[in-house]
Amino acid sequence: MQYSASVNxxxxxxxxxxxxxxxxxxxxxxxxxxxCTIIDAGIDVPGGLEAGRIITEICMGGMGxxxxxxxxxxxxxxxxxxxxxxxxxxxxxGSQYAGWSLSHEKYYALGSGPxxxxxxxEKEGVTxxxxxxxxxxxxxxxxxxxxxxxxNDKIPPVEIIEKIATACGVSAEKLTIIVTPxxxxxGGVQVVGRVLEVAMHKAHELHFPLENIIDGSGxxxxxxxxxxxxxxxxxxxxxxxxxxxxxxFVKGSDEEAEKLAKELPSSTSKDYxxxxxxxxxxxxxxxxxxxxxxxxxxxxxxxxxxxGNSFRAGKLDNALLDQSFGA
Numbered sequence: 001m002q003y004s005a006s007v008n009x010x011x012x013x014x015x016x017x018x019x020x021x022x023x024x025x026x027x028x029x030x031x032x033x034x035x036c037t038i039i040d041a042g043i044d045v046p047g048g049l050e051a052g053r054i055i056t057e058i059c060m061g062g063m064g065x066x067x068x069x070x071x072x073x074x075x076x077x078x079x080x081x082x083x084x085x086x087x088x089x090x091x092x093x094g095s096q097y098a099g100w101s102l103s104h105e106k107y108y109a110l111g112s113g114p115x116x117x118x119x120x121x122e123k124e125g126v127t128x129x130x131x132x133x134x135x136x137x138x139x140x141x142x143x144x145x146x147x148x149x150x151x152n153d154k155i156p157p158v159e160i161i162e163k164i165a166t167a168c169g170v171s172a173e174k175l176t177i178i179v180t181p182x183x184x185x186x187g188g189v190q191v192v193g194r195v196l197e198v199a200m201h202k203a204h205e206l207h208f209p210l211e212n213i214i215d216g217s218g219x220x221x222x223x224x225x226x227x228x229x230x231x232x233x234x235x236x237x238x239x240x241x242x243x244x245x246x247x248x249f250v251k252g253s254d255e256e257a258e259k260l261a262k263e264l265p266s267s268t269s270k271d272y273x274x275x276x277x278x279x280x281x282x283x284x285x286x287x288x289x290x291x292x293x294x295x296x297x298x299x300x301x302x303x304x305x306x307x308g309n310s311f312r313a314g315k316l317d318n319a320l321l322d323q324s325f326g327a
Contacts, residue, residue, distance in 0.1 A: 003087065007095045007114040008143035010062025014054055015039075015147045015176050025051040035173030036161050042184025043153055049222070052189025053081070055178055059149050059190060061095030061114045063087045066193050068222070074243050075318040076327055077221035081189060083196045088216035088248070092197035093204065094139050098151065104159045107152075111164070113178075115148035117141035119167035136210065145174035149190065153181035153229070183232040188225050191236035195220040195244040195297055199264060202296040208260050209252070214305065218246040218297060223325055230285070234277030237295070238324035241266040241276065242317045244297030249305050257304035258311040264302070265314025269294035275324040 018039055022029045026048050028040035041047040041055060049068060056066040064085035071080040085091040100111035100119070118141055120134050134140065146168050150156060156177060165172045180187035196218035204210060221243050223235035246264075250257050266272055271279055271291040283289040299314040 003090050003137070003139050005063065005087075006141050006143055007061025007063060007090070007117050008141055008146050011058045011114045011147055012145065014058045014062060015178075018051065018054060018178070025054075027051055032158065032161070032172070034158060034161065035171065036165070037176040038155055039176060039178040040155070041178060041180045041186040043155065043179060043181055047180075047184050047186035049185055049189055052180070052186035052193070055149060055180060055186060055190045056081070056083070056193035058147060058178065059096040059113045059193070060085060060091040061117065063091035063095070064196070071219070073245070074221050074316065074321060076322060077223075077243070077325060079222040080219050081193050081195070081222055082217070082219045083193055084217040085196065086215055088196055088200055089210045089213050090137060090139060092200040093133065093210075094137050096194060096197045097201060100148070102150070102156065102160050102163070104157050107154065107157055107160065109150045109152040109156065111148045111150050113147055113149040114141070115146040115164060115168050118143065118146055118169065119164070144170065145176075146170055147176040147178060149178045149180060151180055151182055151187065151191070153183065155179055182236060183225055183227055183229060185225055188223055188232065188236055192220045192222055192239045195240045196246055198240055198244070198295050199246040199248065199297050199300065202264055202293065203248075203260060205292060206260065206263050208256070212251040212256070213248060214251060215249040216246065218244060220244040220297070221321070226326075230280060231277050234275055234280065235324055237276040238321060240297055241272070241294065242298050242321040242324065245299045245316075246297040247301040247303065249303045251306060252304065254304050254307050254309050257302045257309070261300050261302040261311035261313045264296055264300040266294055266296045266298055267314055269296075275320065277324070
């Protein structure tokens with residue numbers, strides 16, 4: 001696959017939109033001594049749903065759209081985030097995937113967004129090293145300014161900021177860090193907005209040819225926030241695991257499309273069946289002990305565009321969703 005679009009250049013107007021409308025979006029904007037711009041989306045300010053929607057599009061490298069709507073497809077949770085990308089592999093794996101592991105002393109966070117496509121960093125333990133992933137995507141990006149979204153409830157220390165700037169080959173003045181606590185409204189939206197991304201990631205883990213994925217959309221209910229980090233993280237995951245819906249359009253044979261549809265849903269995982277917070281606790285809060293096949297949407301449609309046939313698998317689970325969301 002070859003892409004010419006720059007995810008960094010496409011996201012610059014979206015980042016500027018957050019800065020220009022910070023008051024309206026209830027965001028905090030500050031410039032550090034080294035020149036780095038920090039956008040607070042829920043630490044010392046309320047943030048909100050609309051901020052989360054825009055941040056979701058930034059995470060997708062400006063190559064996807066996110067909308068909020070009211071839906072009746074779940075029993076009790078109508079607020080829904082809808083995701084679409086005409087370039088879902090690049091938008092999701094090349095930008096949105098939260099794969100940059102950042103740590104300094106006691107500070108730890110995952111980074112996602114367009115800066116990844118410049119620095120090409122990935123957390124340890126993934127099946128395919130990031131260099132191979134970007135080689136597989138046939139993608140490399142460069143830009144004079146960049147942005148990274150961090151999931152944490154604290155502003156990163158200057159050592160991490162300098163590390164990001166150095167890895168991206170830009171000065172700190174050209175770097176914007178958007179911080180989204182998982183327990184915040186904006187943070188919850190941008191995590192649930194990864195419903196299509198988890199499908200792309202699992203398709204990759206299943207060794208489905210990425211070049212055969214040509215379009216995709218997804219939706220999931222926006223979860224109510226929770227002040228406890230583990231419960232907040234659990235709800236964002238459960239929104240996708242129990243009620244995420246994805247429709248993927250692929251090239252290739254019906255047999256390949258049907259196989260992908262059958263293997264994609266979260267219910268195929270051995271760890272499926274309990275709210276994520278309970279699973280996380282059972283594994284003594286070790287994320288890497290959880291079955292990687294769990295992280296996927298509840299319901300999937302795969303359409304083989306050359307035959308016109310579609311294949312559906314998985315189902316929504318309203319009872320588990322209600323249990324997770326505290327109904």
